[in-house]
Amino acid sequence: MKRRLLLVSNSTLHGGGYLQHCQQQIQDFFGKEVKRxxxxxxxxxxxxxxxxxxxxxxxxxxxxLYHMDVEHTVTATVIFISDVLFFSLFPGYEVESVHETPDPVDAVRKAEGIFIGGGNTFRLLKALYDNKLVTEIKKRVLEDGIPYMGSSAGTNVSTISINTTNDMPIVYPPTFAAIGLVPFNINPHYLDPDPNSKHMGETREQRITQYHEELETPSVLGLREGSMLLVEGNKATLLGSTKARLFQRGKQTTEYEPGSDLSFLLTDAQ
Amino acid sequence: MKRRLLLVSNSTLHGGGYLQHCQQQIQDFFGKEVKRxxxxxxxxxxxxxxxxxxxxxxxxxxxxLYHMDVEHTVTATVIFISDVLFFSLFPGYEVESVHETPDPVDAVRKAEGIFIGGGNTFRLLKALYDNKLVTEIKKRVLEDGIPYMGSSAGTNVSTISINTTNDMPIVYPPTFAAIGLVPFNINPHYLDPDPNSKHMGETREQRITQYHEELETPSVLGLREGSMLLVEGNKATLLGSTKARLFQRGKQTTEYEPGSDLSFLLTDAQ
Incomplete structure (x- = not known):
């Protein structure tokens, strides 16, 4: 399977700018081949x-990018100089928005790479169906192998369903089934319980546990803010700065460090 | 309209037991007529x-109840003694659960009063439709005037729709339209933003604002934990210990103190 995905928990990390915490991973992911x-x-x-x-x-x-993030060792300086040479000729990625095109389906057919941004997951999924993009995006990513990046809601819709979004159901989509680029669920912005809170609404863990009380519900990967999942074919790797928490129906929850291999989630019987 | 509703934000308040913070209001609401x-x-x-x-x-x-909540003034003592005399003969309310009855629709038809408890709103609404109770409950409450109490998810489903629930969409209901005992939305467990939080997921206010970006969306009453709405015919009163926050499409949000008259929400053009 040609699948290449970068599924980011959150677009903005506390104290940073838009997509700043994952800009290195985005650049590595889209690489030098994709221009648009x-x-x-x-x-x-x-x-x-x-x-x-x-x-x-x-x-x-x-x-x-490097001179902001890497210590000035000799190796880093060499990398930096070679990248400056390359990127001085590189104009950055061009972004075309699907809402500006006369034919969204055709735009997906011609896309070199796709990025679905965060916001409200219900609104996003409904618009994807309204514009007949769900099947088309799935085909382009799984069959043609174009890279897909999602952030927050864009990560939710890339999974098997939006059943584990945190968002408010402000509109009614025709189904909760999503693009299905992976056979499990992700909970973006995963949040640990605050021991000092007096709020009595359900914790995130309680909500996911309620999901797993339902029959035949797949695994849920809780991606804390700062973490992301890189999927390349049948290999899945946790990236970023925070751990992820995995919920599997009828099993103990598990914590995974950045760098962990999570490829087992890509098999159907996770 | 005979409507009588007690719509509670939360079943349990920090530091208290199940329904403890609203037990006086529940007793006042169901009164001495309802037995079951x-x-x-x-x-x-x-x-x-x-x-x-x-x-x-x-x-x-x-x-x-009184001797726990009321100061021991002479008046309170008289109330207390008269209540002890009455309630020594009162066995408490009998609870029949709809899931224990062979015919849920028939159980609603015969009910003296209804209480829908909290949990997951999506699961609740789906089960109400699966059991064909939505129309029947609406009819009994609005036409026959039997008292309806909801807590949390049970409050969500009493309103026009579940569009402003906080819950995770763990199952797919046939619609988000709910029982419609009032023509507006409630957000139970309404939560103010935490100024010290580093979490970047949307605040409750941001989520409700996203709802109001959609066309023709009704008012949303944010009921903080500890507060509840009493509806008697065309009169609505805020009860409990916390303020409520009202969101209206295209208008400034407003805070209401306990005791406020919110009857204007019951008109269609709120």
Missing amino acids: ILFVPYALHDRDAYTKTARDKFKTLGLC | ILFVPYALHDRDAYTKTARDKFKTLGLC
């Missing part, structure tokens, strides 16, 4: 403003 | 255990 990324802004109401945010960010990618 | 309450436990997976919890609690109602 098809953006899907359906999860937010103001699609024009959202597209501008994404466009501005992707334009800067490829430029001057 | 039909309980709907669909929002939780273990319906038997849930019914036992509700049954045990309602059995104690009517007994020894």
